Amino acid sequence: xxxxxxxxxxxxxxxxxxxxxxxxxxxxxxxxxxxxxxxxxxxxxxxxxxxxxxxxxxxxxxxxxxxxxxxxxxxxxxxxxxxxxxxxxxxxxxxxxxxxxxxxxxxx
Numbered sequence: 451x452x453x454x455x456x457x458x459x460x461x462x463x464x465x466x467x468x469x470x471x472x473x474x475x476x477x478x479x480x481x482x483x484x485x486x487x488x489x490x491x492x493x494x495x496x497x498x499x500x501x502x503x504x505x506x507x508x509x510x511x512x513x514x515x516x517x518x519x520x521x522x523x524x525x526x527x528x529x530x531x532x533x534x535x536x537x538x539x540x541x542x543x544x545x546x547x548x549x550x551x552x553x554x555x556x557x558x
Contacts, residue, residue, distance in 0.1 A: 471517040473524050474546040478510035479538055486537030487511065493535035499527050510542070521545075 451457045466474070481490060487505060494500050494514065502515035518524040524543070532541060 466517045470519055473518040473520055474549065475516055475518065475524055476544040476546065477514040477516065477528075477532065478542040478544070479512040479514060479532075480540045480542075481511040482537050482539045484511060490535055490537040493537070494532075497527065497531045499523075 466472075479490070481487060490512065491503060494503055494512075497516070499516040499518055500514055501517055504513045505511070506513050516524075516527065518527060524545075528541065528543065532538065
């Protein structure tokens with residue numbers, strides 16, 4: 451399955467909470483122009499709190515998941531990092547209160 455590209459690798463699952471990261475947030479990103487996606491993606495790669503980025507349809511151009519120590523840390527990431535990435539027009543933030551389901555894809 452690895453040779454077929456079905457299995458892309460292995461990863462260690464850690465608890466962000468046990469490491470002192472108590473806030474999980476999702477950020478909807480509006481791009482100034484969709485052609486700036488690659489540039490914004492490169493900027494997001496430099497923010498270590500960003501753990502997932504999706505290019506989306508609908509209201510947002512991108513949807514980002516990040517983990518932070520607390521809400522002050524989240525505010526710092528938004529103000530000092532995300533809002534300074536060229537190509538981002540504006541963001542909308544959603545704080546997760548609980549992750550109820552997290553599972554891999556079921557293989558038949």
